[in-house]
Amino acid sequence: MERIPILKMGECLLVSIQVDMHDRLAVALHDDLTSKIASTRARGVLIDISSLDVVDSFIGRMLGNIASMARVLDAQTVVVGMRPAVAITLVELGLALPGVRTALDVEKGMAMIQGALAPRERRSNGRPPA
């Protein structure tokens, strides 16, 4: 079965969804990310959805589930690149993605994850947080 690739960069996992996902593929991504966060001890997950021209309730729920699952495994999730037409439609559909952090693009999303991780790293080095 086809899979969405997951790339590791430092403490982050990067996912760029480039295909119109059927539901089983979305579920497989959730499961793959769960095991990958655990096996790589990743602290951040960045999901780029700039190629998606539709996010319906199933894919929206999958994004929410990934964010919740990652939080429980001590990793931050940021969803980046949502198209404006998709955002308008999601809200009208009734899905505001509660609990999912979003950023406009990959750069801003990475900055968000690094900003959230930095104070904890300083603490773990024995220095007080800034």
Added chain:
Amino acid sequence: MAVRRHETRPIRSAEDVVAVRRAVREGSIAAGFSLVDQTKIVTAASELARNALTYGGGGTLALELLNDGARRGLRLVFEDQGPGIADVELALRDGFTTGGGLGLGLGGARRLVNEFSIESAPGKGTRVAVVRWK
């Protein structure tokens, strides 16, 4: 009201739901919809196609390009021969689900289109017809 184009598609697998999204996207482009309107009707179609698959055990989509004077629109009719819906009003309410989803499919799809009608009875399957005008 003239029907300019008519096509029927099967909904028997998760891949068919993706194919439905693609066909509705093409239809909405042919009808001259804006990007936001395209996205809304494709998203509604995705919800209704999934419902037909998950709750109806599969079904069909009939897609029609409409001409009503100067207005152009897209009509989508989803039909399945599944168990049907006992309480349609309840099924349209946000948060109601029997399939473990969010319960946004039917009510959400209704908000994304201009016309929405549903016929269903226990044992008789379900027929949902929606229209979005340009």
